[in-house]
Amino acid sequence: MISEKGKRKLIYKDQLFYWFVKLDEDYDIPYLHIISDDKQLCLVYRVNQISDEFIHPKIGVLKSDKMKKGLYCFFSPIADEFISTHNVRAILNWHEQQDENLDPIEVRVPTNPFEDIDFKDGYVTHIETDFSRDSLREDMLQVIYPKGYLLDVGWYGASEGFIVSIIKDQDWENPIRKTRKSIFNLNEAVVKSIEIIGKLMMDK
Incomplete structure (x- = not known):
């Protein structure tokens, strides 16, 4: 369900998109939602990923005519502490440039997250x-x-x-x-x- 509160509009390549930031219901983490007016594209992005140097920024594709549903690495990191139309356009540009055959990241509960890690000099x-x-x-x-x-x-x-x-x-x-x-x-x-x-x- 789309929240009407704080929803903003953006025209991207002659198409209308809505975007808004909403807190995750379980962990109160802010997510940017981008939805096309025809509901054929829906993307989510966790706000302030750039400041987290422990992970690579990622985008969730919830619905797309071009890409498979899933989580993808975002290879165009942008300042994202505060969300603006600049961020929204950058994410839409990213989606536009992706290969339709690209597979999403496999998300599964690992049996042992420490397995096969090379601890280098440790x-x-x-x-x-x-x-x-x-x-x-x-x-x-x-x-x-x-x-x-x-x-x-x-x-x-x-x-x-x-x-x-x-x-x-x-x-x-x-x-x-x-x-x-x-x-x-x-x-x-x-x-x-x-x-x-x-x-x-x-x-x-």
Whole structure:
């Protein structure tokens, strides 16, 4: 159902589109919705993805005559803390340029998000491989890196999810990076954290 509150109009290539930002009902996360006037195109985009350096921005295609329904990586990152017609046009441009044979990202609950991760120069001191609900705990993963860096992942309940932290010199009160993730994007966040740690070690 389309919310009328805050709905705005945009003409793109001689077609009328409606766009609005609406909070997700489960997690109160703002999403940009873009819908064509004939309802043949419906796209969603989580607001403020660019500031999240742990994941690559993604767009959800709910309905399209051109693309398959699903989640896609957005390869034209734009400033998205505040949504404007500039963002909407950029997303519509992205949709226009995509190959109709492109397959969406496979979204499934991973059995073990840590599986097959290359921890590079890190030394794994603790790792959990059982992600069944009863086995989730605050200590899921700890990896020690040179120059005092540490990668930590813990489960903090359904409301918080998994928290990924990059710690320096055991300063747990002031993590260098910290993000909350679901099991669906935990693997991506951990892999990105390893890249961030690698860059930090090179810079100092």
